[in-house]
Amino acid sequence: MSTLSKAEILRFMTAINLNERLIITPLLDKDEQVKDCAIDVRLGNQFIITQKTSFTEMDVSLQDQIKTRIGQYQRKIVIGFRERFVLHPQQLVLGSTMEYIVFPNCLSGYVIGRSSWGRLGLIIATATGINPGYKGCLTLELENLGEVPIVLYPGIRIAQLILHTVEGEGKYRSRYRFPVGPEFSKAHEDNEIGFWARKRE
Amino acid sequence: MDEIIAEKVITATYYKLSLIKEQISQIRLHSFPSDNPKQLAEIIKVICNLFQEYLLRLQNDASSQPVEVARLAKFIANTTGELASHLRFVEGASIERTPWNMVLPFQSFVKDIYQPNSFLIVRPQWQYNYKVIWDLVEVYKEHIEKGLSKKVSLDQKVFNTKLYIVSFPGFEKNNLLLHANLGHEIGHPIASEFLAAEAESAKAKPQYLPRIAEELEKVLEKVLEKYLGRDATELEKYAQKGKLQAHIVFLRKRGLEEIISDLISVNLFGIASLFATEEIADISQSIDEVKAPQYYPPLRMRLRLMYEELLSNGLDSMFNNVDAQRTFQQNDFNMHVLSAVKERLDIIKTTVSIDKDKNHIENDPILKIAYDSILEVLPKIKGFIKTRISGHVFEFEKIHNTVLPLCDRIANRIPPNAVEIDPFMPVIADIPAILNAGWFYKITCLSKLSSYRKQEEYVKELNILNDLLLKAVELSHVHREYFKWIKDSKK
Incomplete structure (x- = not known):
């Protein structure tokens, strides 16, 4: 497994066969976005914001409650392009990449923040791995670790993808199917939760 | 007070x-x-x-x-x-x-x-x-x-x-495919432009009214008997004749409003518009009657006129284009799509070849006068539309260059926002191309699920399709705006 260089990235992006192609669509500015060993991706305009609620906990083992609780705790909003989105200190917000991304089965990668934003206190992802064969917009977990609110604009280059080749071939199987924006958590769908969490009376 | x-x-x-x-x-x-x-x-x-x-x-x-x-x-x-x-x-x-x-x-x-x-x-x-x-x-x-x-x-x-x-x-x-019907709504204000211009020119030179009066005269006795019975006075007959003439003019206007809007829709959105209208026709109680109080023209007639308009715009060329066929024989999926679309169009062709709506109109002398007058003005309408929305008429060359590659993207679960044969020289898709690609995909791949009675799977697949299509419309718009901005900022 090695990190893809710019030349390799471009080679994967121009593969003739769609199944072997790395797709980042739309790629608005190739020269700005394709870097030496990474591709910059942009912030989409849908967000899932969290809000204070009256319930005491989020317990993914409470199958009958959890969907309602997520609905009460998190809400999807849309910000128009060229509009501002203010991320307050310590606030957690789910966003997504503007680009729809398709990984061929021979590539995996991870998404990390751009250092310019990191220096302002912005963290963009904690679950950073991208599996071979992934298709969809990437959900970003945005958090402001700074002391002052940060203004974000949909469309700005906010994160970067680092890509690796996979030895052998991987195939992406996930509960998040072809997302076109940020997705709510589906942690409660893990089958093994039933084993690890004692059933409450 | x-x-x-x-x-x-x-x-x-x-x-x-x-x-x-x-x-x-x-x-x-x-x-x-x-x-x-x-x-x-x-x-x-x-x-x-x-x-x-x-x-x-x-x-x-x-x-x-x-x-x-x-x-x-x-x-x-x-x-x-x-x-x-x-x-x-x-x-x-x-x-x-x-x-x-x-x-x-x-x-x-x-x-x-x-x-x-x-x-x-x-x-x-x-x-x-x-x-x-x-x-x-x-x-x-x-x-x-x-x-x-x-x-x-x-x-x-x-x-x-x-x-x-x-x-x-x-x-x-989120049903973007059904929203192809918005093409019809875009057409309404334009239809009213045509009718206003027609009314204006009627002031200078009588247009359709004398002919309507003439035709009404021919059937008047029979019609009056139906409305008033045999013992009506001359005065009653005279009053009823006025009402009938006004009703014919109204039926003609209602018919034209809808038909012009349909033709605009099919010119703007191509086959997608026909398929969206067919979906409405599928759930209609009757597609052959003109019913009060809305007096919509029969849906079968509307489908027929839309289908004929597509034919005159070059519908068959997408199946007959030899060069295109040669290219696409290399791609099984595209051939599959073309044949599924052709199959669906053949069903519509059969539907519109049935004369039930025509018989319904023929059997009602008042409707017949109104609809004869509508059909008479159709060539003029078609010319008006082509001039009025020139530059926006759906071109069938697009099917091979744009719609089929976009359809291919959908099949690969990629939003059809652009044709990216060379990803660094993308051809950004417009709304009509996205709509047609979506319809082609639905007809090719989702209809199968419906006929195998896999309803739940159909629901999931249609949701994915809607998501991809809406995302594509959004991304293609942003893409176009960004390119415009780049171009302007270089000036």
Whole structure:
């Protein structure tokens, strides 16, 4: 497994066969976005914001409650392009990449923040791995670790993808199917939760 | 007495106007996919301010007659009630209740067809149909000037806008394929342009009316007997003849409104528009009758005229183009798509070759006169449409260059926002191409699920398709705007 260089990235992006192609669509500015060993991706305009609620906990083992609780705790909003989105200190917000991304089965990668934003206190992802064969917009977990609110604009280059080749071939199987924006958590769908969490009376 | 009533009405109405303004402030806090709903809210607010000032002037004007003051106050009170109900157009247009991804792209698509000062609002309604209201601002202006006897000065900048409010069936919010029916709604204001021009030229030279009168004369005795019985007096017959003639003119107008709009839709959106109309026809109780009170033309006739228009625009070329066939023989999926689309078109061809609707019209002498007159004017209409929306007519060359590659993307679970044979030289897709690709995919891949009775899978697949299509419309719009910005900033 090695990190893809710019030349390799471009080679994967121009593969003739769609199944072997790395797709980042739309790629608005190739020269700005394709870097030496990474591709910059942009912030989409849908967000899932969290809000204070009256319930005491989020317990993914409470199958009958959890969907309602997520609905009460998190809400999807849309910000128009060229509009501002203010991320307050310590606030957690789910966003997504503007680009729809398709990984061929021979590539995996991870998404990390751009250092310019990191220096302002912005963290963009904690679950950073991208599996071979992934298709969809990437959900970003945005958090402001700074002391002052940060203004974000949909469309700005906010994160970067680092890509690796996979030895052998991987195939992406996930509960998040072809997302076109940020997705709510589906942690409660893990089958093994039933084993690890004692059933409450 | 008038004085007391006027006082009461003025105070109550002033309060109501304040309430509307308060509601507008609340509604403005919602998120909207464009600024247009807020612009309508602003117009309503301007009218509220104008009315409040007018009411105060009325109250303080000792020279006015109490009867006149009461009349004006009541006029404002009634208009206020109406105005308040229009806030629903603003409230419904929020991001939560609309397919927000398509609003801006659709708006710029429409702006190219209408006038630059036009603005469009897309909103849901609970009724299961599409509707368009246009010239609302003009109606406000005329109503106010008439009601207040032109004693007000209306800000021309505010009242010189053309507003189009397009409604769609609310629960079908994300069903972009069905929204191909919006092409028909775009057509309505243009149809009314044609009818207005026709009425105008009829003033100089009689057009269709003498012919209608002549045809009515031929069947009059038989028809009058049906309506009035055998013992009717000459006076009754004369009155009925007038009514019949007016009814024929009305039927002709209703028929033309719908047919012109259909033809515009099919010219703008191509086959997608035909498929969307077919989907409506599928659930209609009757596709052969003209029924009161709406008097829509029979859906079978509408499908027939749309199909014929597509044929004359080159529909067959997409199947006959030898070079294209050669190219696409290399791609099994594309061949599969073409044959599925052809199969569906053949079903429509069979549907429209049945004459039931024609028989229904033939058997009713009044309908026959109206529809003969419609068919007579059709060639003129087709010419008018081609000129009116030139540059926006769907070209069948697009099917091979754009629609099929986009369809291929959908099959690979990629939004059909652009053809990226060379990803660094993308051809950005427009709304008609995306709609057609979506329909082609649905007909090719989803119809199978329906015929195998895999309904749950169908639901999942259709949701994925809708998501990909809406994302594509959004991304292609952003892409185009970004390129425009790059181009402008280099100047």
